[in-house]
Structure formats: C-alpha cells, structure tokens
Amino acid sequence: RQRMKSQSYRRQSAPSLVITKALTRSKTLSRYGDTHSETCSLVQSFLSGSDRSFLLHGHAQLKTGMQTQDRHLFLFTDVLVIAKAKSANHFKLKAQVCACEMWTADCMDEVCEGSTDPERSFVMGWPTCNCAAVFSSAELKDRWLALLKSRIREEKEREEPKTIPLRVYGKGINTFAVTKTLPVSNSDSTNEVIRLALQQFSIIGNVKDFQLWVISKRDNTPYPLIGHEFPFSIQMSHVRHTMSQGGGGRDADGQRAMQVEQMQVYKQCQFIMKPRPVELPHASAGDKPFKRRRSLITWAFWRGSSSHLNELSLASAPRGCLFGRPLGSVCIEDALPKPVMDMMAFLYHEGSWTRGIFRRSAGARAVRELRDNLDAGGFQLPLSRDHVFLIAGVFKDFLRSIPSSLFRCELHEEWMEVLDEEDEEEEQVQDVKRMICRLPKENALLLRYLLALLHGIQGNAHENQMTTFNLSVCIAPSMLWPPGAPCSPEVEGEETKRVCELVKFMIEHCQQILGENPSSLFGGPPQRLTDEMGSDSWPYPLTDSSYDSLDNELD
Structure with a gap:
C-alpha cells in the first residue's frame, strides 16, 4: 500500500517534482529583508563622500509592457537607486536616477499589460523609461508615493536653471x-x-x-x-x-x-x-483581433524579429492541432506530442552525424507540406537519412510557432540578465535554473529535451561541424525574442546575439542545469541509422510509455 501511495503521489506531482527538485535551490527575492539595508555596501557606496542622506528601502515589482522584474528600491535625498538582490545583504546596481529627473502618475494601463491593483501600485519614470511599481500593500505604496513626490518637488526647487x-x-x-x-x-x-x-x-x-x-x-x-x-x-x-x-x-x-x-x-x-493616430473601430466580441493594446512608453522596448511578426499574422488564422498552439493545449497527461518527441529523438541520433544540421535548410515547399500534414493530425514522419534536414526544418518551425516563444517573451529582459559579467559561473547556472522554474511546466519539459538534443549534437561536432556556437546561432532565434514591434536591424542583431550567448551557455552547462546525464533522456549516446534501415525499421524507441508519462523520468 505504501508503494502504491508513493507512486500515486508521484504521478500526481511528477511535473512539479521534475522541474522543482531538479532545477530549484532559489530563494524568492521577497524574503530578503531590509533590517540591515543602511549598512549594506550598495547604500554605503552612495553615502560615501556625499552630503546626501538615506531615506527608505523597499521591495517592489517593476512592470513594463509584459515584463515584470523583482527589484529593491533605495531612496536617498537626491537619487533613487534600483537594484537586484543577489543575497540577503548583497545587491547589484541596475539603475540610478536623479530625483529631479523623475515623475509619477497613475496611468498603469498605459505602461503595463494585464491587471495591476491600483491600491498597491503607481507609475514612476525617468528619461526614457516608465514602469508601474507594485508594492506588497497599499500602506507601503502610499508611503513610497508620498516620499517620492516630496523628494521630486524639493529637488526641482533646488534645480537650476528652471x-x-x-x-x-x-x-x-x-x-x-x-x-x-x-x-x-x-x-x-x-x-x-x-x-x-x-x-x-x-x-x-x-x-x-x-x-x-x-x-x-x-x-x-x-x-x-x-x-x-x-x-x-x-x-x-x-x-x-x-x-x-x-x-x-x-x-x-x-x-x-x-x-x-x-x-x-x-x-x-x-x-x-x-x-495622434486615429484608433480603428473595435472588432465585435466574436471576432477579436489578435494584437493587444500596446503601452505607449514601451514602444522603444517592444522589439521583435520580422519572422516573429510573420508568426503573429498567422495567429489569427484557424489553428491546426500542433503548430501555433500553446504547449499546454497540445501536451496530454504531461507528455509532449508524439510527432515532437519523434522529431527530437530522430535528430538526436541521426542529426548528430549530419554535417550542418540545423544550419542547412530543406526545401520550403517540403517543409510546408509536412507541417500542414502534422497540423492536420498526421503522425507519419519520414524518418530516414534523406529527410534529416526536412525534419530539422519542421522542428525549428514548431519552435518558432510557440506563442510568446519557448522561453516566454515576457521574461526576455530577465533571461538577458542571467549572463551577468560580474556573476560567477555557478551563480549563472543557478540563475538559469531559477528562470526555468518560472516557465510553464510544458515549456520546461520541452526545454529539457531540447537542451539534451543540442548537447548530444555538439558532442559530435567533429563529425557534424556544429559547435555550441554554431548551434546557438542557428536555433536560438527560434527559442526567445523580445515582445512587441520590430526594431532597427542593428538593435535586432544585438538582441539576437545576446540570446545566442545565453543558449550557448545553456548547451555548455547542460548537465549542471538538468541535474543528470543529458543522454539518458534519449536512452544513451547518439547512434547512427544504418544505410539498410529505412523509416519503417527505425531502431530507437520514439513514443512509448517512457514519453507518455513523467513517472519514468523520476526513476
């Protein structure tokens, strides 16, 4: 009975156990108290050699567009310091703003997406930035707003010229x-x-x-x-x-x-x-447009690739059963869809021996036809060596079609902060684990297999010429993009470069991030399909009970 009870518990909570136990050792930022805030090194560095005074320390969520960041605020007589908590008494400086250059407002709906409690939040900003500051209580919000307004007013009175x-x-x-x-x-x-x-x-x-x-x-x-x-x-x-x-x-x-x-x-x-642009008439309730209202001040920060915009244009079209749908709606009983697992298993074994996998493209028409077939409910894949680039192209297409990206574009800014130059390598690994824990469980599960797939391919780079750098360049843009409208080619290129660096780091530290040997997810090291074998005699298990449930992963 005890064994059955244990298995039942594990079956019910398998996703959370896999994700939480394997990938978490984090502390929430809100646990960090402010009992010693005045003595911390960050505060002392702003007090040293100046006549300013330290007034208040607090924790808040700063929301801009669809992005939410946990930040600590340190208010001095003439400056506001915004920092990220690294430990209970260690903070990393993210921004410092002169009080005389700040402003406050209550237009939360113009600054951030989603619902924001007006009783606990207000808008604050400074040159080139607006954000909604959300506090843990109405009392704390009122205290911060009153003191901030007071400091802005007094500093503007001292400012010259006016x-x-x-x-x-x-x-x-x-x-x-x-x-x-x-x-x-x-x-x-x-x-x-x-x-x-x-x-x-x-x-x-x-x-x-x-x-x-x-x-x-x-x-x-x-x-x-x-x-x-x-x-x-x-x-x-x-x-x-x-x-x-x-x-x-x-x-x-x-x-x-x-x-x-x-x-x-x-x-x-x-x-x-x-x-001001004339607003178009609202569509009827039964025909709502896909595009959401965008915060005005975040125009400069809503940057996305043209390929992403093309995907958004497809989102309003009738969706199939696989592409363009949230992972939660295509995963059944905590298992990834069979065609997706089949593609990853095939690419892990055969792609590892294929030069230029994910870099060389298949014919656009062939990719489109196979995608349409899978989207219509077909499960037959041409798993042969002749079709390896076709399978790779369709798989990348699947990644690009995931709404809000595999990494979730609302977390884009926080993903970009993971590879902080001042952090130690082990701390960066822990930051990656904490970010994965914030993903939906289906996204985290697909990411685990994808990292193991890429790790297996780069392990055979002497054969396939796909190093961690080459892989990241080819596949990272399909995994994460900033939310919003297109930007200049220069800015878009810089954003893509940062995502590539993140994915490269994750491939290189795959075993530390997953907490297990990556090859175990695919039954061992990559094995090449022999010339005599075709798709009907594919020798490796693709979608059996080991993929239908996460219980076996726990074992």
Whole structure:
C-alpha cells in the first residue's frame, strides 16, 4: 500500500517534482529583508563622500509592457537607486536616477499589460523609461508615493536653471513652420508642452489629438510620450550625460543648461509633435483581433524579429492541432506530442552525424507540406537519412510557432540578465535554473529535451561541424525574442546575439542545469541509422510509455 501511495503521489506531482527538485535551490527575492539595508555596501557606496542622506528601502515589482522584474528600491535625498538582490545583504546596481529627473502618475494601463491593483501600485519614470511599481500593500505604496513626490518637488526647487529652450519639430500638422523653440520649465508636463506648441504653431486643436515623440540617440528608437512626463528632464538628462563625459561636476549644473544650444543637444535628443493616430473601430466580441493594446512608453522596448511578426499574422488564422498552439493545449497527461518527441529523438541520433544540421535548410515547399500534414493530425514522419534536414526544418518551425516563444517573451529582459559579467559561473547556472522554474511546466519539459538534443549534437561536432556556437546561432532565434514591434536591424542583431550567448551557455552547462546525464533522456549516446534501415525499421524507441508519462523520468 505504501508503494502504491508513493507512486500515486508521484504521478500526481511528477511535473512539479521534475522541474522543482531538479532545477530549484532559489530563494524568492521577497524574503530578503531590509533590517540591515543602511549598512549594506550598495547604500554605503552612495553615502560615501556625499552630503546626501538615506531615506527608505523597499521591495517592489517593476512592470513594463509584459515584463515584470523583482527589484529593491533605495531612496536617498537626491537619487533613487534600483537594484537586484543577489543575497540577503548583497545587491547589484541596475539603475540610478536623479530625483529631479523623475515623475509619477497613475496611468498603469498605459505602461503595463494585464491587471495591476491600483491600491498597491503607481507609475514612476525617468528619461526614457516608465514602469508601474507594485508594492506588497497599499500602506507601503502610499508611503513610497508620498516620499517620492516630496523628494521630486524639493529637488526641482533646488534645480537650476528652471527653464530651458526646447526645440519641437512639427510633423503632419498642416503648417509651414518646421520647428519652434519653446521656453519649457522643469515642472511642465508633456501635455503642457503640447498645449504651448499648438499655440506657437497657430493650431486650434485638442491636446489629446496630438503626441510628443522623442528620438534619442541613447536609445536608438523613437517613442511617444504618454502625457505626464517632463520633457525638461529628458533633455537635461542628455545635457548632464554629455557634460559628465566631458568631466563636468555637479556644481556646473547652472552652466550646463545655458550651454544647451552650444552643445547642440538637439542632435542627440529631438522632440517631434504630430497628430495622434486615429484608433480603428473595435472588432465585435466574436471576432477579436489578435494584437493587444500596446503601452505607449514601451514602444522603444517592444522589439521583435520580422519572422516573429510573420508568426503573429498567422495567429489569427484557424489553428491546426500542433503548430501555433500553446504547449499546454497540445501536451496530454504531461507528455509532449508524439510527432515532437519523434522529431527530437530522430535528430538526436541521426542529426548528430549530419554535417550542418540545423544550419542547412530543406526545401520550403517540403517543409510546408509536412507541417500542414502534422497540423492536420498526421503522425507519419519520414524518418530516414534523406529527410534529416526536412525534419530539422519542421522542428525549428514548431519552435518558432510557440506563442510568446519557448522561453516566454515576457521574461526576455530577465533571461538577458542571467549572463551577468560580474556573476560567477555557478551563480549563472543557478540563475538559469531559477528562470526555468518560472516557465510553464510544458515549456520546461520541452526545454529539457531540447537542451539534451543540442548537447548530444555538439558532442559530435567533429563529425557534424556544429559547435555550441554554431548551434546557438542557428536555433536560438527560434527559442526567445523580445515582445512587441520590430526594431532597427542593428538593435535586432544585438538582441539576437545576446540570446545566442545565453543558449550557448545553456548547451555548455547542460548537465549542471538538468541535474543528470543529458543522454539518458534519449536512452544513451547518439547512434547512427544504418544505410539498410529505412523509416519503417527505425531502431530507437520514439513514443512509448517512457514519453507518455513523467513517472519514468523520476526513476
């Protein structure tokens, strides 16, 4: 009876046991207290050699778009420090912002996706960033909001000068004037600047019908402001940044703004006013569009590849039974779909001996036909050496079709933080494990087999010429992409490079991440299909009871 009870328990909780026991040793960030926050090295580094005072430390979730990050906030009299907890009393600096350059608001729906409790959250921002700060209680939120507003107000009163010339370009507003230079104070919001610009351009219109966009060389992507930001602070942040590179000190603040025109800051930071796009009529309840409303301020950060956008366009079409569906809807009883497991097992054994696997492409028509067949419910795969590139192409197509990617695009920024140059290798491995634990169990299961597959292929790189670097370049873009709209080729290339580095690291440390010998997931080392064998005599077990349940994995 005890054995049956144990097996029953394991059957019910197999996914969580596999994922949790094998991949977790983490502590949640919220456990880290603030009893010694004033004595931690990060706080002391900001107090040393300055006349500022430390005011408050707290933990919050910062939400931008679909991304959520656990962060610790340290408020001083003149600066807000944002850090990531590495241990109970050790924090890594992520951002530091002058209080005089900050703003607050309550427009959570414009900044982040999903539901956010307004009782426990507010919007805070600084040049080029807006985020919703979510606290553990309404009392904590009120305390932070009141103190932050107080520090912003006092620092703006101390700031000199309080007015600067702001150049605004008019675009698409039916006027002969190309630019206007406006006197803008450090307390003028974006909406107030638009109102002033409309007067200067001699346009009769509603402020809500126009947007003020910012083009910053620092961010390399134009984005529209919501309305509560301070354009003064955005431009002055560029002035201070330029002066700091030139060795200017804090006492030169008054001279910095006076030299805005001489320094030609407008070439680094430009403001463009143009009509707000007309919103299309909402579709009926039975025909909702796939595209979700996007936060305005996150325009610059919603970056995705063109291939990803092509997939989104396909999402509104009728879905088949395999491609373009969430993994949770195609996995039955915690088992990956049979065609997916068959493809991975075949590629593990035969692909390991094939030069250029995942790099060389099969015919687009053949890939499309096999994909359509599988999507229609077919389970017969041409598992022969002649079709290895076709199977590889269809498998990559399956990965690309997973909604929000295998790694989940809302976790993109946190995945990118895993390979921190300051972290030790073992700590990076632990960070990977913690991130895998945050994935849906079906995504984590597919990732385990995929890592084992790639590890097996690179182990035979002398035959297939596919090193960890080559594999990561070929398959990483199908595993993770940033959420949102396309970006410039340069930025997209840089984002892809970072994802490739992450996947390369995971392949190289596969055994540490999985906690077992990767080859055990496929029954041993890769074995090549002999010439006499065809798909009907494929010698390796593909989809049997060992894949139908996770119980055998526990054994």
